[in-house]
Amino acid sequence: MALLEARGLDLAFGGVRALAGVSLEVGEGEFVSLIGPNGAGKTSLFNCITGFYRPQAGSIRFGGRELVGLSPDRISRLGLARTFQNIELFRYMTGLQNLLLGRHRHVGAGFLRAALATPGWWRDEEAQHRRAEEIIDLLDLQLARDVPVAALPYGIQKLVELGRALAQEPRLLLLDEPSAGLSAEEKDEFLFKLQDVRDALGPAIVLVEHDLRLVMRASERVVVLDRGRVIASGAPAEVQRDPQVVEAYLGGGDGGAA
Known part of the structure; x- marks a missing residue:
């Protein structure tokens, strides 16, 4: 059984569909990166997992326990922690x-x-x-x-x-664009620190990140969102060559929510 299992998540704000049937699994100690164009739904997914948003459909299980409907503080007490796009x-x-x-x-x-x-x-x-x-x-x-x-x-x-x-x-650490605003040298230092964290503490990590160089160096698996849907999942090199991923980044998404 995976540590985190999200199944069929739907989330909409008025006429904007932020997540459309999104599913995600994360194993114990695994390092997964979640990437996609702006507005793909990455932060919306984090907000559903951590209880800030409640999806209209779908299930989120952590360590076998359903998270949908729990408050953020109760979810935190189960062993799930996050950082934010803007420093909080x-x-x-x-x-x-x-x-x-x-x-x-x-x-x-x-x-x-x-x-x-x-x-x-x-x-x-x-x-x-x-x-x-x-x-x-x-x-x-x-x-x-x-x-x-x-x-x-x-x-x-x-x-x-x-x-x-x-x-x-935490058993699971969610990092929402932790390298945003950092210099190339600071990004390298941050990656070294993440490696130290994994070696010393061993949490599973899900990283939302726009710097693909960092993603390819750090990740064991990459999941790609575009317009609220998962369009690819696999090893970093495999995902990087996926035609849908190339189109999403070069063609640009124009729907969904961050």
């Missing part, structure tokens, strides 16, 4: 504080123990800080540790957002 960090909190927010589902001490600062609460606080520090070390974010996010370079902010998602200890 608390800009006036430090890098460490943002990572600690990602630990919320692992906090064991309740309000009463926190209010009384019991020994159990202190042990829990130490455990959450220790895990956040491990992620800082993994992503080489020491310089961002005590600095407000607003004062950090854009590329470092992207890594902090990745770190916050990893702090949730």
